[in-house]
Amino acid sequence: MRRHLAHLSDEALVALVARGDEPALAELYDRVGRVAYGLAFRVLRDERLAEDAVQEAFLAVWRTAARFTAERAKASTWILTIVHRRAVDLVRREEHRRAEPLDAEPEEAAATDSAEEAAWLGFERDRVQAALKQLPDAQREAIELAYYGGFSQSELAERLGQPLGTIKSRMFAGLARLRELLDEGAEEGSWKPQFTS
Template sequence: MCITAENALAAGFPSLLRLRPAAGGGAPVRREVAQLSDEALVEAIARSDEAALGELYDRFGRVAYGLALKILRDAALAEDAVQEAFLQVWRGAGGYRADRARASTWLLTFVHRRAVDLVRREERRRAEPADSLPEPSGPGADEAAAASSRREIVQQALQRLPAEQREPIELAYYGGLTQSELAERLGQPLGTIKSRMFTGLQRLRGLLVEAGFDSA
């Protein structure tokens, strides 16, 4: 069977790795795609370039999964969120505008939205009455509900930050990148990255206070 981007994504998150061209004749293609900017990769994906989708996953799959896992606290659901986000990229790359957002910000927005959708779906599912099951109660249920509420408050606050502040914070927190790695990834001077992160974190704290966030 011919493996296309859509059926590879539908088959499961790890199958994205199969989008990489085979060794040998595909090596020049890999080198060519690897040299493209993030934005150029999305443009190539809009032309149904599966190798470009694989390269985008190689660059941001870890960060995307980290973001989804932080929101969902469930590995399987996080994989689902990332899989569906990359499927949205494949289908919607033609609508991407580089003058409006970086490719990484655009991608992580898909991941964030899908992860939040899954959180809400799971909360609705747990809220449905089940005759055979007792109503969840006690400290464990209360703590889980409080943790879910705190995560949603933080995610809503992050989305209110300007993209140039939100992006390095998300890449550092969810992707584990150092400030030097962020500077290289985003093509910005290290001092600019430090300034944006400092300003962004200060603004984030203010937004969390406004939202009544309780970290205890």
């Protein structure tokens, strides 16, 4: 039924989705859904929540496809970014839902440490995301697909239609610059957690 869509690029499919083409959305899901689920599961560590994140992300793709700009990112990167945001939102929602007033029990100290650690991890995640946004698009895309999408460098080369050496140099340069940006942020007096026992 969707065989006529198989030859289209992901970007062309997003354009069709923007016009309300449901088969185009289904074709996008077939192409990106497995990687999207893997990304969501890595963030959430829960199958049900990962499925929810992917479902919410593809609903967002359906609603916002008209805003996609092919010049800014590949369609698959755009979709995986939405998936990652939904997964992080679900982590926060679940943490908030599970948060209950603490009774004065021995578990209180462990819960406090856990909350501080979660806050620190959230802070670090935000710092990394801000630093990633400062990278050139090609470097950012390669790093995001490798680390969030789970692609190997060989798979990236094939997916992006670039020589393996180009992918390796993009990732090397991107990671080196990312390290510099994160170090600069630390030197500027970024907040550091005070874990107390």
